[in-house]
Amino acid sequence: MKKISILKPVLVSNQERAKENRKFFDKTNSLVLNIIGSPGSGKTSVIERVVKDLKSSYQILVIEGDIKGSIDSERLSKLKIDTIQINTLTECHLDAFMTAQVLPQIKKPYDLVLVENVGNLVCPAEFEIGEDYKVAILSTPEGDDKPLKYPLLFHLARVVIINKVDLLPYLDFNIKRARENIKGKNPKAIIFEVSASTGEGFEGLIDFLKKELTKRK
Amino acid sequence: MKKISILKPVLVSNQERAKENRKFFDKTNSLVLNIIGSPGSGKTSVIERVVKDLKSSYQILVIEGDIKGSIDSERLSKLKIDTIQINTLTECHLDAFMTAQVLPQIKKPYDLVLVENVGNLVCPAEFEIGEDYKVAILSTPEGDDKPLKYPLLFHLARVVIINKVDLLPYLDFNIKRARENIKGKNPKAIIFEVSASTGEGFEGLIDFLKKELTKRK
Numbered sequence: 002m003k004k005i006s007i008l009k010p011v012l013v014s015n016q017e018r019a020k021e022n023r024k025f026f027d028k029t030n031s032l033v034l035n036i037i038g039s040p041g042s043g044k045t046s047v048i049e050r051v052v053k054d055l056k057s058s059y060q061i062l063v064i065e066g067d068i069k070g071s072i073d074s075e076r077l078s079k080l081k082i083d084t085i086q087i088n089t090l091t092e093c094h095l096d097a098f099m100t101a102q103v104l105p106q107i108k109k110p111y112d113l114v115l116v117e118n119v120g121n122l123v124c125p126a127e128f129e130i131g132e133d134y135k136v137a138i139l140s141t142p143e144g145d146d147k148p149l150k151y152p153l154l155f156h157l158a159r160v161v162i163i164n165k166v167d168l169l170p171y172l173d174f175n176i177k178r179a180r181e182n183i184k185g186k187n188p189k190a191i192i193f194e195v196s197a198s199t200g201e202g203f204e205g206l207i208d209f210l211k212k213e214l215t216k217r218k
Numbered sequence: 219m220k221k222i223s224i225l226k227p228v229l230v231s232n233q234e235r236a237k238e239n240r241k242f243f244d245k246t247n248s249l250v251l252n253i254i255g256s257p258g259s260g261k262t263s264v265i266e267r268v269v270k271d272l273k274s275s276y277q278i279l280v281i282e283g284d285i286k287g288s289i290d291s292e293r294l295s296k297l298k299i300d301t302i303q304i305n306t307l308t309e310c311h312l313d314a315f316m317t318a319q320v321l322p323q324i325k326k327p328y329d330l331v332l333v334e335n336v337g338n339l340v341c342p343a344e345f346e347i348g349e350d351y352k353v354a355i356l357s358t359p360e361g362d363d364k365p366l367k368y369p370l371l372f373h374l375a376r377v378v379i380i381n382k383v384d385l386l387p388y389l390d391f392n393i394k395r396a397r398e399n400i401k402g403k404n405p406k407a408i409i410f411e412v413s414a415s416t417g418e419g420f421e422g423l424i425d426f427l428k429k430e431l432t433k434r435k
Contacts, residue, residue: 040256040360040368041256068367068369070367072367120368121340123285123338123341124341140258142258142357143256144258147257149287150284152286153285168389171385198390
């Protein structure tokens with residue numbers, strides 16, 4: 002009970018700050034995606050594929066949110082794009098204030114800002130950071146019931162990426178049921194089925210992102 | 219900053235309440251395991267296997283923590299054991315107060331109480347609930363780097379179960395590196411490699427639990 006009474010004002014002030022962050026990104030017409038998924042769902046691998054496909058045509062920044070360390074930023078820096086690391090320490094999600102703290106490091110206009118949130122299906126969904134929208138990543142080994150068990154994220158995410166479809170032959174994961182579970186929480190969700198390890202299914206996602214980026218030009 | 223100053227007193231009072239819960243379980247010499255892992259890491263499937271192997275010899279209770287719904291309790295009730303559901307609603311973890319609320323529902327002595335926490339590697343590690351110890355579940359599709367990225371859980375867990383070893387041939391997951399990453403955070407961690415879908419590796423875990431249960435008799 003104690004925590005609920007604290008959470009509400011925190012969320013309200015977070016939302017105000019998220020609006021300020023949004024104004025910052027709007028100045029450069031940046032498309033900002035808040036990428037949320039479980040630990041090991043393949044957030045970094047999906048980002049790697051997207052960066053490889055789009056970096057010749059677009060200016061891309063990746064903001065990496067992690068409790069500790071910079072394993073993912075180091076992986077991404079090999080792609081020769083700009084990255085910024087946020088370490089959340091005790092916090093299990095990024096919020097608008099943490100995001101605001103790194104805005105002064107953004108010195109040039111980016112077409113696309115990919116924010117990799119902390120691996121967690123719960124709290125990251127509760128905190129806006131100034132994104133255009135949330136992108137949920139659901140990997141097939143997690144099971145097709147996850148949209149039912151973690152409904153807020155799937156309700157809010159405009160795009161849902163079902164990752165690791167290369168593992169489907171070895172799993173009891175039903176794509177049709179997964180889609181129904183997602184659409185049950187969010188009938189307008191745009192769903193892509195991909196494998197970040199084989200590259201399967203990325204054409205659709207890349208086309209979608211290119212259209213989104215063109216709208217902003 | 220705001221949140222950190224709030225968190226500390228919340229944790230202190232949580233710990234006091236966890237001690238009270240512990241006293242409750244000590245009256246019946248119950249072994250209480252706080253089972254923590256990512257969404258889809260196989261917590262419920264591991265519990266199913268353990269229950270099947272031990273229910274003829276021991277009284278078992280499963281406490282299911284979920285944001286919403288009761289999918290897992292329904293799965294487990296098919297095994298004809300007692301289950302109690304806790305819905306955490308906005309909270310991403312169980313805490314000692316939520317656990318205390320269901321203690322009055324516990325009407326008989328149980329040898330083994332398996333508490334399935336909310337799927338999350340971060341916050342559940344921060345809140346004691348009155349357990350004997352934490353059991354971390356790491357599934358192979360999540361990657362062998364997760365102990366580095368979510369250190370607190372792996373630091374605190376007495377037992378770490380590496381699940382889904384049947385998928386190893388299809389993944390870039392190095393068991394040796396995973397073990398090193400776990401031991402780096404917690405040299406005393408007891409590690410089991412299992413597949414809840416094939417049953418591989420459960421003998422070791424079941425033997426371990428039987429010994430733990432015998433100590434309490």
